[in-house]
Amino acid sequence: MANKLKEPTSILGVGCTRFGNLLETPEIKGLSLQELAAEAACEALADAGLGPQDVDAVFVGNVTMQTSQMPATYSQLTNWLGTKFKAGVHFDAACSTTNVGVSIAAMGIASGAYDKVLVVGLESTQSQPKKLSPFERDIIPTEEMWLWTDHCVNQAYSVPQGYDIFPTYNGFNALAYCRKHGISLDELERGLFELCRTRRLHGSMNPKAIRQQTLEDEAKQLGFDDPWEFWTSRYNPHVAWPSRLYSVVTPADGASAIVMGRPEESVAGASKPVALKGFGISVMDLPWYTDDPTVMPIDQQSFQKAYEMSGISSNDIDYLHTHDCSHIMSICVAELAGYLPQGQGLKYAEEGRLRFDSDKPMSTHGGRHAFGHAWAASAGSDTYEAVKQIRGQAGPRQIQNPPRTAVVHTHGYAMISTVLVLEGGK
DSSP, X not given: OOOOOSSOEEEEEEEEOOOBOTTTOTTTTTOOHHXXXXXXXXXXXXXXTOOGGGOSEEEEEOSOGGGTOOXXXXXXXXXXXXXXXXXXXXXXXXXXXXXXHHHHHHHHHHTTSOSEEEEEEEEOSSEEESTTOSSOEXXXXXXXXXXXXXXXXXXXXXXXXXXXXXXXXXXIHHHHHHHHHTOOHHHHHHHHHHHHHHHHHHHHTOTTOSOOSOHHHHHHHTTOSSHHHHHTSTTSOEEETTEEGGGBOOBOBEEEEEEEEOGGGOOTTSOOOEEEEEEEEEEOOSOOOSXXXXXXXXXXXXXXXXXXXHTOOGGGOSEEEOOOSBHHHHHHHHHHTTSSOTTOHXXXXXXXXXXXXXXXXXXXXXXXXXXXXXGGGHHHHHHHHHHHHHHTOOGGGOOSSOOSEEEEEEEXXXXXXXXXXXXOOO
């Protein structure tokens, strides 16, 4: 396999809605999923200085059809997006969806088939259509939402009555990480606490995040002077021992969009294009790991492919996001990627080195816990943040020296590992 793009491709524009709850969050309350997708797409097109008829194709992804009633999502969105008569397709790569779409778009552009492609991801995890209405929505019972999510994995080998990924991503990985690196459970607890504080700090500075309150402020609101006491209280129970509730994903509703194109297609006055230097995608099914639960073979493959295509090494990375449905898994992947030294990730978190204003910034939008997780839309939100950081547009959470090289890693239900390598100007 050549593993090279024959022509350069760039991200010309990015868009993302507030992540929240369609039934409650002011910025998106009452929106239909069609309107949610259109809001993200309009921001991305405006960022690129383009109109909907300026793109050649539209790739749209969502995962849980039960929450949308749009099995042919792209065709149902054409009038809402203004992309009538354009080429389009619906696709699904679980929680890697939007960034897989970026990779497919890049291949279409590099082949010469398209000049510009709009990629959209949308999802509702909090509510579902009320009977047959496309506009009215009812709350999804939590256990039902996770059961639907479990349908992403090979059902012949999954546990049909429960959510497999909680123990796999959190409990098994945490215990294996401690055993592998000689870390005590107390040290694990403290490291995860500090990592959550960092993620919540980042979310508090992000107007698009579902959680915009620091961990300290939430603790005070609930009557705790010491956030550590709050962390170990009944408000933060273990979900898969030894990992707690605030070390895992916060389900959300949201949409993201990315305009891909040739760098020379950039419009005067629009935001600066960000180069897609390379990508890597690797797919497998259960089991996700071998004897060492901290290392998933698909991640080894996807990072290797992305590094080879882009011609970088881990030493070149200025900013990293790793899929953090589980905080301990995000550390495992950051160490596998070479961004953090083996066995030191939790120590780095405890020292505050993963903050936006320190030397190893990660997930500055707040990650899956603070920013929220809207399944198919989330990978696009991660890329949105990386692009904003590269351009110096991240506001109060801006990395002091805008990163030149950013790497974005996502897991599609732990089966679809996707890595994008982005590069800004000098």
